[in-house]
Amino acid sequence: MSKAPRIIPLSDFRQDASGILKRMTASHDPLFITQRGRATAVMVSMKEYEHTQHELEILRLLARGEKEIEAGTGFDLKTMLVEADALLAEQP
Structure with a gap:
């Protein structure tokens, strides 16, 4: 609860x-x-705000990726996984 x-x-x-x-x-x-x-x-708190903004940026990237998949454009999976790992490494 x-x-x-x-x-x-x-x-x-x-x-x-x-x-x-x-x-x-x-x-x-x-x-x-x-x-x-x-x-x-x-x-x-500033820490909570920064954490929330970081999560929102990841969600925006995922939404953009879904639109690119639907349009048949974008990057291959290996490139996207490298970019995702880099973003996750930045998380405080």
């Missing part, structure tokens, strides 16, 4: 921004900020 998301009002964040950021970074969990009772922003 996943744990409940961490949600705080903007006013609470303003009062203890430094402490909240330290706890968020240590926990690696996203922080949902509300304003007037509605979610307005989500904060994540």
Whole structure:
């Protein structure tokens, strides 16, 4: 079972921004900020953000590869595996 998301009002964040950021970074969990009772922003640590961006780039490359396969263009499997290994080696 996943744990409940961490949600705080903007006013609470303003009062203890430094402490909240330290706890968020240590926990690696996203922080949902509300304003007037509605979610307005989500904060994540820089490490989590970079990890997510890296995963998105891999997904974009896979989607591009599928389009190239459908179009009959692209690279052979050996070349793609070398490129994929290089991308995975960059992962933090």
